[in-house]
Each structure stands twice: as C-alpha cells, then as structure tokens.
Amino acid sequence: MRLRLTNEFVIYFLIRVSLVIFIRLTELFRLSSAYTHIHLAGWGMIALAGMIYHVFQTAGATKLTQVHDQFLMIGIPLLCIDIIFSRLGQYEIGSLINWVGGILILFGVIFFVINAMNNVRVMARS
Incomplete structure (x- = not known):
C-alpha cells in the first residue's frame, strides 16, 4: 500500500505542476483554485497518509486503508x-x-481518521 500511495502522491504532484503551467500559459488565472485543491487535497492528504502508514505499518495493512484510498482517489x-467547471461558468x-x-x-x-486512531493506539500500547 505504501508503494501505491507513493505513486498516487507523485501523480498528483505531476498533475498539479502541469495544471499550473497550463494556467500560466493560457492566462486562465480563474482556474488557480483548482490547482490549489489538487495540491492540498491530492498531494497533501496522500503524503500525510503515506507518512502515517509508513510509520505505523499496522495501519497501512488494514482493509480500511484501501477503502480510504479508493474514496479519496474518486x-x-x-x-x-x-x-474547473464552476470557474468556467458551468455551475449546473x-x-x-x-x-x-x-x-x-x-x-x-473519516475512514482514514478511524484507521489511524485505532492502529496508532494499538502500537502505542505495545
């Protein structure tokens, strides 16, 4: 799972950098909040989860880890x-x-928090 999270982390980083370059070249600056969300939600959350799952390996080995990952990846x-649609005026x-x-x-x-809290507590007792 840690390798998968690393791959997702790198993909979101590539998407973010590509979108920033696209926005700069096309001067569609109203899309800048999209790359901020990709950065924070995609890159940041995946990086945090990967670090926690690396340190607390029991948390990364649960079924809840895969569920949390799938929800975020969709x-x-x-x-x-x-x-992007909203910034382009396509609100509907x-x-x-x-x-x-x-x-x-x-x-x-929510699944990430439950998983981390349950498994970090178990490791802290050991």
Missing part, C-alpha cells in the same frame, strides 16, 4: 473537475459533481 478528481454541471466528490472525500477522511 472524490478528489471529482471535486477538482467541479472547481459542477453542482452534482461537487456533492459527490465532497461526500466521497469526507468519507475517505
């Missing part, structure tokens, strides 16, 4: 697509995508 792109397209993406991210974070 939710984060949906939320970023919504931001982005609204449903926003709800679905946001709820998936919320559940992914």
